[in-house]
Amino acid sequence: MKKALLLTVFVAAYIGQAAAQANYTKTPKGALYTILKAGGGAKIKQGEVITFQFTQKNDRDSLLGSSYQMGKPAMVQVQPSRSVSDLMEVFTVLSVNDSARVRIPTDSIFAGREDGRPPFLPKGSYLNFTIKVEKTQSLDEAMAERNAAMEKEKTERAAMAEKLRGEEKATLARYIADNQLTPQTTTSGLKYIITTPSAGRKPVNGDTLLVNYAGRTMDGKLFDSSIEEVAKAGGLQQPGRNYEPIKVVVGDGQVIRGWDEGLLLVNEGAKAKFIIPSALAYGERGAGADIKPYSPLVFDVEVVKVIPGVRKKAVAKTGVKRAPAKKATGKRAATKRKVTKK
Structure with a gap:
């Protein structure tokens, strides 16, 4: 009776997971994604620099990383994907103001280097991202903005130093x-x-x-x-x-x-x-x-x-x-x- 009950629970869990996975689209390298909220804009192109917020969790919903914790959004130039974990395949199907959930199979991340797998990402598990795209720019625009921010920070530091002196x-x-x-x-x-x-x-x-x-x-x-x-x-x-x-x-x-x-x-x-x-x-x-x-x-x-x-x-x-x-x-x-x- 107990074995039958355990089998029923396992099958139910498997069916539930399979149903959940059915709502995801799979990329050629094996990442799973689903659009949570569509921004309705033009799709992100390779070469563009995107600014986005993210959270990163394991299957147990433990927070592993977050741009919100860092206090500022992440920025990256979209390029051809080199691995499933770089998210580049997913970025090109998103647009500004899109929110998406992305699941990366950890077996793909640690293939050939199992000795580097941490215990909180066991075999068969996923690395789960929630992403919100805030802005897209050309590389020149992003560099100009970065330089302006650095110059502003330099000016503010100089003003503060003068005040302290x-x-x-x-x-x-x-x-x-x-x-x-x-x-x-x-x-x-x-x-x-x-x-x-x-x-x-x-x-x-x-x-x-x-x-x-x-x-x-x-x-x-x-x-x-x-x-x-x-x-x-x-x-x-x-x-x-x-x-x-x-x-x-x-x-x-x-x-x-x-x-x-x-x-x-x-x-x-x-x-x-x-x-x-x-x-x-x-x-x-x-x-x-x-x-x-x-x-x-x-x-x-x-x-x-x-x-x-x-x-x-x-x-x-x-x-x-x-x-x-x-x-x-x-x-x-x-x-x-x-x-x-x-």
Whole structure:
């Protein structure tokens, strides 16, 4: 009795599927399609560029992809079909404003490469598309529209960058006024104050410096420090960090430009405050959650020691190139990343 019931269910399901398939037209390569809503326009021609919305599902109605999820319609130039899955056979029977359902047999897609078949597309199943054609254009029209959109986006990005640079300039001025600072300014825009002078050795490019520092955003948030007391007072969590001065070969591009320039102005044993515009720090990219794009930064630094760049002098005499410095790794790399280049 149970076997008979199962057989009846199977036959009913097969008949239902066959009836459903009867409403579809089959293309030469084996795709099945049915027009859900006819737009009534001229058929799409090869060479035209079509703009269309789509959803892609498996037989269990699981969504595999969607232009609606992507936030914009798909575009493709209609060309001779190379495989059943490229939908080119179906596009040429549609017109603007047509909606269609298309079924692609997965056995055709994975023929000869069954090892690439995912479990959600088993043998005998179909890949199911719902398509709505929104627009057709010539290739020249599509390219002109694309170029215009790119130019518009470029203009909008430039306008936004200009706005953010203006806001940055105002933020810097407000910070200096609110803190009653009188910094010196270099030609690059770096602002600095020697807070604790020293008669110690002044570094030159190629010297190795041992530097203690604390880095803050304009609103005073501490995002990095080599000094344990400062880190704890600022609520900065840096688990596993060895709190000690970091080594910097000044002028070697190991650190942000504001540091490379500013450290040359600080004698051994001296302390300084650097107010670094974003152009000399992380610019339009920013750096993580704390340092937003176009963010000026404040660093309190102390040059603990200047080690003369003996190796650099030797290179100048012999012409032998130095091996590149090894990159910091692990947790140490994470702490250094805030002041080093991105």
